[in-house]
Amino acid sequence: MIEGEPLCILLVEDNPDHAELAMRNLSDAGLVNRLFHVEDGEAALDYLNNRGRFADATAYPRPHLVLLDLRLPKVDGIEVLKQVKGSDQLKSIPVVILTTSAAERDLAQAYDHYANSYLTKPVDFDSFSNLLRDLGFYWLAWNRRPTS
Amino acid sequence: MVTQFHKIRRFALVLVLFWSAGIAFSFYWFYRGEQQTVLAIARAEARATFEKDTLYRRWATLHGGVYVPASDLSPPNPYLNHIPERDVTTPSGKALTLVNPAYMTRQVFELADSQKNLVRGHITSLKPIRPENLPDPWEAKALKLFETGVKEVSEVQEMGGRPYMRLMRPFVTDTPCLKCHAAQGYRVGVIRGGVSASVPLEVDAAVMGDVITGAAVSHGFIWLLGVGLIGTGARVLSRSARVIEEREERYRTVADYTEGWEYWQGPDHAFRYVSPSCEELSGYSREEFYADPDLLHRIVHPEDLQHYQSHVSDSFRGTPKPLDFRIIRKDGEVRWIAHVCRLVYTSSGAENGIRGSNRDITDRKLASQALHEQAELLEKEVRERVEREAELEAKNAELERFTYTVSHDLKSPLITIKGFAGAVLKDIEGGNLQRLDGDVRRIMGAADKMSALLGDLLELSRIGRIVNAPSLIDMNHLAGDVLGQLSGPIQQAGVEVVLPPDLPRVWGDQPRIGEVLQNLVENAIKYRGEQHKPRIDIGVREGADGPVFTVRDNGVGVAAQYHETIFGLFNQLDARSEGTGIGLALARRIVEFHGGKLWVESEGAGQGSTFCFTLGTRPPDPNKQG
Numbered sequence: 001m002i003e004g005e006p007l008c009i010l011l012v013e014d015n016p017d018h019a020e021l022a023m024r025n026l027s028d029a030g031l032v033n034r035l036f037h038v039e040d041g042e043a044a045l046d047y048l049n050n051r052g053r054f055a056d057a058t059a060y061p062r063p064h065l066v067l068l069d070l071r072l073p074k075v076d077g078i079e080v081l082k083q084v085k086g087s088d089q090l091k092s093i094p095v096v097i098l099t100t101s102a103a104e105r106d107l108a109q110a111y112d113h114y115a116n117s118y119l120t121k122p123v124d125f126d127s128f129s130n131l132l133r134d135l136g137f138y139w140l141a142w143n144r145r146p147t148s
Numbered sequence: 149m150v151t152q153f154h155k156i157r158r159f160a161l162v163l164v165l166f167w168s169a170g171i172a173f174s175f176y177w178f179y180r181g182e183q184q185t186v187l188a189i190a191r192a193e194a195r196a197t198f199e200k201d202t203l204y205r206r207w208a209t210l211h212g213g214v215y216v217p218a219s220d221l222s223p224p225n226p227y228l229n230h231i232p233e234r235d236v237t238t239p240s241g242k243a244l245t246l247v248n249p250a251y252m253t254r255q256v257f258e259l260a261d262s263q264k265n266l267v268r269g270h271i272t273s274l275k276p277i278r279p280e281n282l283p284d285p286w287e288a289k290a291l292k293l294f295e296t297g298v299k300e301v302s303e304v305q306e307m308g309g310r311p312y313m314r315l316m317r318p319f320v321t322d323t324p325c326l327k328c329h330a331a332q333g334y335r336v337g338v339i340r341g342g343v344s345a346s347v348p349l350e351v352d353a354a355v356m357g358d359v360i361t362g363a364a365v366s367h368g369f370i371w372l373l374g375v376g377l378i379g380t381g382a383r384v385l386s387r388s389a390r391v392i393e394e395r396e397e398r399y400r401t402v403a404d405y406t407e408g409w410e411y412w413q414g415p416d417h418a419f420r421y422v423s424p425s426c427e428e429l430s431g432y433s434r435e436e437f438y439a440d441p442d443l444l445h446r447i448v449h450p451e452d453l454q455h456y457q458s459h460v461s462d463s464f465r466g467t468p469k470p471l472d473f474r475i476i477r478k479d480g481e482v483r484w485i486a487h488v489c490r491l492v493y494t495s496s497g498a499e500n501g502i503r504g505s506n507r508d509i510t511d512r513k514l515a516s517q518a519l520h521e522q523a524e525l526l527e528k529e530v531r532e533r534v535e536r537e538a539e540l541e542a543k544n545a546e547l548e549r550f551t552y553t554v555s556h557d558l559k560s561p562l563i564t565i566k567g568f569a570g571a572v573l574k575d576i577e578g579g580n581l582q583r584l585d586g587d588v589r590r591i592m593g594a595a596d597k598m599s600a601l602l603g604d605l606l607e608l609s610r611i612g613r614i615v616n617a618p619s620l621i622d623m624n625h626l627a628g629d630v631l632g633q634l635s636g637p638i639q640q641a642g643v644e645v646v647l648p649p650d651l652p653r654v655w656g657d658q659p660r661i662g663e664v665l666q667n668l669v670e671n672a673i674k675y676r677g678e679q680h681k682p683r684i685d686i687g688v689r690e691g692a693d694g695p696v697f698t699v700r701d702n703g704v705g706v707a708a709q710y711h712e713t714i715f716g717l718f719n720q721l722d723a724r725s726e727g728t729g730i731g732l733a734l735a736r737r738i739v740e741f742h743g744g745k746l747w748v749e750s751e752g753a754g755q756g757s758t759f760c761f762t763l764g765t766r767p768p769d770p771n772k773q774g
Contacts, residue, residue, distance in 0.1 A: 017564035017590050024571065071556055074710065100559040103552055121563050125570020128563070 006033035007140050010063035012044040012080065013037065013098075014072050018121065022067065022098070025132040031140050036060065041075030044068070045083055048090055063093060065139045068115075070099040070106055078109055085114040092146055094139055152389035160382030164375055171371040178363045186349065186356045190313030191302050194345040197267045198317055201253060201343060208249040209324045215244035225251050227277045230331060248328050253343070254281070265348055268312070273319075273341025275332060287316060287344055294318040294339050304349065311353070312346040319343060409485075409506040412492065415464075415499060417441050429485070429508050431478030449474035449482060459487075463502050466491050472509065484513040553717045557601055561594035568594075604730040608717075611737045616657045623651035623697070626658060627686055630665045634673075641673050643682040651688050652695050654763045660738045661763070664746075665699070667735040668759045672701035677754070679703055691762060693744075698760050705755040711748050739763065 009032050013019040019037050026032050038044050044066075047054040054060040066084070070077035077097065084090045094116040099106065102120045110118050119135065122128050208214055215236060216222045224245040228234050235245045247255070250271055257269040272283040274291050283291055290301040294316075302315040319341050321334045334340050403410060403423055409430070410423040418441045422434035430447060437443050448456045452473035459471045470488045477483055489504035568587040575583055627647050631638070638645060654661075669684060676682040685700040706714060717733045732746075739746040743764030750757035 015560055015564070017568065017594060018560070020590070021564070021567040021571070074713075100556050100563060101552070103555075105552075121559075123559070123562050123566050125567050125573075128567055129570070 007031065008034045008061050008063045009036070009065045009067060009140075010044065010047060011035060011037045011067045012039075012041065012072065012077070013067070013069045014039050015069075018069075021128065022132060025129045026136055028129070029133040029136045031136040034061070036063070039073070041072040041077060041080045044072075044080050045075060048084065048093075064145065066093055066095045067098045067135075068095055070097060070101055070110070078106075078113060081110065081113045081115055094143070094145075096135065096139065152393055153386045156382055156386045156389055160378050163378045163382075167374045167378065168371060171367050171374070175364060175367045178367075179360055182356050182359055182363075186353065187304065187313060190347040190349055191315055193267065194302065194313055194315035194347045197269065197345045197347070198315060198343060201256070201269055201345070204256075205249040205253055208247075208252050209322065212324060212327055213246045213248040214252065216247050218243045218245040222247055222251075222255065228328065231328065250277075250281075250328070254278075265351055267348075268346040270344045270346070271319075271341065272344065276341065277329070277332065281341075286314065287342065290316040290344070291318075291339075291342055294342060305346070307346060311349040313349055314344055314346045316342050316344040407507075410504070411437070411506075412501060412503050413441075414501040417501075420501065426506075429477075429483065429506060430475060431481075447475045447477070449476055463489050463491070463504075466499075468502075472513070482510075483508055484510040550717060554601075554605060558598060561598040561601075564594035565591050565598075601730075604734070608730065608734060608737070611660075611734065611741060616659055618655050618657055620653050621656050621658050621661055622653055623661075623688075624649060626662055627651065627665055630662050630669060634666065634669055637670070637673055641676060641682060643673055643676060643684055645669070645684045645686070647686045648688070651686075651697070654695070656742050656763055657738075661742070664735045664738050664761065667731040668699040668761075671731055671759070672699060672703060672757075675703045675757075676701065677704035693762050696760050696762050698758050700756065700758040702756040705753050705757050706748055706750040707752050708750075711750070714748065715746070735761075 009026065011019060011022055013022065016039075019039075023035055023037065026035060036047065038047055043054075046052045047060055048063075048066075050057045050060060068077050068080060072080070077099070081095055081097070084093065084095055091114070095114075096117040096119060097106075097110045097115050098119050098121060100121050107118055117139075119131060122131060218224055218235065222245065224235050225248065228246060228248060228251075231246060231248075233246070235243060237243050253269070253271050257271065260266045261268055270281075270284075270287065272281050272287050272291070274283065274288065276282055286303070286305055290298075293301055300315065300317050302313065305312055305314045307314075318339045321329065321336050321338045321340045323336055325340065326334065326336070329340060403421065406423050406425055408423075409426040409428075410421075411419055411426070412421040414420045419434075419437045422437045424434055426437060427433050432443060432447070445453075445456075455471060456473050459469065462468060468489050468491070470486065472484060472486050474482050474484055486507045486509045487504060489502050492500050492503045494500045568590045572584055572587045572591075575581065575587070624647070631645055631647065665686075669686075672684045673682075679702055681702075683702050685698070687698045687700065688695050689698065690696070715732045715736045717730060736746045739761045744762040746759065746761040748757050748759050
């Protein structure tokens with residue numbers, strides 16, 4: 001723990017199995033205090049803007065990291081990214097793309113819209129675990145965030 | 149060609165001839181008149197002389213002759229021997245001899261003869277007492293005529309090389325005559341002889357000659373004046389005719405040798421001028437146009453006639469615009485004409501009809517038409533190519549999307565399977581068995597999902613070829629079949645399905661259209677939401693492209709921004725819903741392959757939705773690859 005405040009992650013993932021895997025690996029690494037999971041882009045935007053069922057800012061705090069899948073129902077990942085990075089309030093939140101797609105186009109599009117990192121979900125279990133652990137360490141432990 | 153100039157010259161010549169003839173005749177008339185006058189004067193003179201002689205003679209006769217001194221001049225008349233007292237002597241001894249009237253007359257005549265220009269007389273008889281008194285041939289002829297009752301004979305005769313007016317009258321025997329002539333056996337009333345008087349014509353002729361000369365000179369002057377006037381007139385006329393001819397030639401050359409068909413139509417629409425080139429263009433000669441002012445109207449192509457007529461009436465109102473129109477030539481060929489015209493005015497400014505020019509632009513028109521057709525053909529080709537390219541691009545994009553989607557969606561369950569398999573192994577190693585059951589179920593679920601995906605992909609790949617021959621589908625029958633197959637899920641969900649009896653028949657691949665209906669009904673059941681009385685209405689309405697089939701539900705509805713997204717491959721609005729998200733994509737592909745459209749109408753979340761589709765009315769082409 002480098003900083004005293006509770007660390008918070010927003011996981012945007014439509015596949016419940018993948019969400020479960022991610023949450024399990026992140027909690028195994030023991031880095032995360034709070035992890036919120038939403039299943040589509042609309043919900044993600046609602047959460048970030050404290051709208052609708054996420055209106056309570058204390059119950060649904062501003063995340064320190066967003067893990068974002070690209071293929072999402074309703075509003076897709078790139079649109080969420082665009083809105084986050086286009087918003088003065090939200091653009092400082094690191095957004096890491098975590099997706100099955102290894103397509104060049106997705107990669108380019110993500111960086112075009114100021115994604116902070118782009119990760120492809122490895123099929124291999126160990127790799128998946130390592131990736132999520134390292135990801136947690138990097139963004140939540142090593143990386144310095146601006147004081148909000 | 150007989151020019152105006154030649155005509156005038158010929159006319160002048162004829163005029164001169166007539167003039168000359170007139171003058172000559174007048175002169176001749178005058179000459180004749182003068183001659184007659186001279187003769188009449190001479191005759192009158194002769195007559196007067198005759199009368200005078202007769203008078204003197206009678207005086208002598210009445211006195212029974214006169215006595216004159218006998219001398220050489222008047223010797224005693226030997227032919228009066230029988231007369232008593234032929235010779236007497238005066239008391240003074242002067243010898244006198246009797247001179248009877250004939251003797252006296254003869255002496256007077258001889259006296260006259262000695263003077264050149266006096267009237268000559270001659271007393272004569274066919275039976276003269278004195279042989280010197282024998283008649284000359286002309287007198288003899290006249291004396292014979294007297295015996296037939298002629299009272300006077302006069303004629304111009306040449307005597308001694310000089311012309312004379314000779315006049316002769318008979319002497320009728322009178323009582324005193326018998327004193328001398330009784331011896332000859334004459335009785336009173338018998339023609340005894342005649343006296344001729346000869347008037348020399350030379351003097352009169354000389355006078356007449358002066359008059360004639362004067363007349364000739366004056367006639368000559370008048371003739372010259374006339375000829376001069378005619379000549380001058382002819383020259384003036386021919387000069388102006390030449391000017392007119394030259395001018396006419398200039399205008400005719402300009403007008404007649406035009407390339408185009410030029411004309412001038414009078415205010416009465418009759419042709420005043422048509423250039424000969426009209427024949428080259430129309431096949432009709434200009435004489436035909438002159439004879440028939442409506443000819444041009446009649447040869448205008450029927451399709452262009454209305455334009456032409458309104459153009460003509462515009463032109464005569466003074467607002468002519470250029471016009472291209474077709475004519476049908478005399479030989480039936482169609483020609484394009486570029487026509488321009490304008491109002492013309494007389495020198496005093498009055499409207500004087502229309503001056504028009506027609507040019508043959510058939511070649512240009514045909515070329516431009518060909519060019520136009522070529523351009524259209526090219527344009528069409530380009531358009532088709534662009535369409536094909538767009539189609540190809542769309543297909544490529546679709547393929548790319550498909551590959552992307554497939555790789556993503558197939559990879560997803562793999563990650564789940566391997567991830568949870570790893571977790572299971574780790575849990576077994578660590579002896580932690582409480583999560584095993586759930587993890588294995590996740591693995592199996594992912595495998596099932598993968599299998600379903602592969603099945604759907606196979607299904608999707610089949611669309612694009614017609615598996616079944618197109619037929620006329622009874623939609624009521626087909627919908628009934630589909631609802632029968634879905635009776636299980638319908639009952640389970642408690643959905644009321646309404647099917648009207650009057651759906652139309654359409655062409656199509658029956659099992660495929662069945663799949664579309666099945667997908668839409670399944671979709672409606674799946675997204676019925678929390679509705680207490682879920683209901684599905686199958687129906688039809690008339691659209692612009694034929695019947696629009698509708699499947700309406702009162703379920704969750706679709707927000708406007710997702711009206712297209714829901715038709716994307718493997719797209720699902722709700723991550724938790726069952727199925728792979730291929731149903732609507734599949735249905736849309738089938739409908740589009742039939743030449744129709746599939747779309748959703750919904751007021752938004754919770755408002756229910758209506759899925760609509762049309763089908764082409766024609767049977768789809770089995771050769772077409774989707």
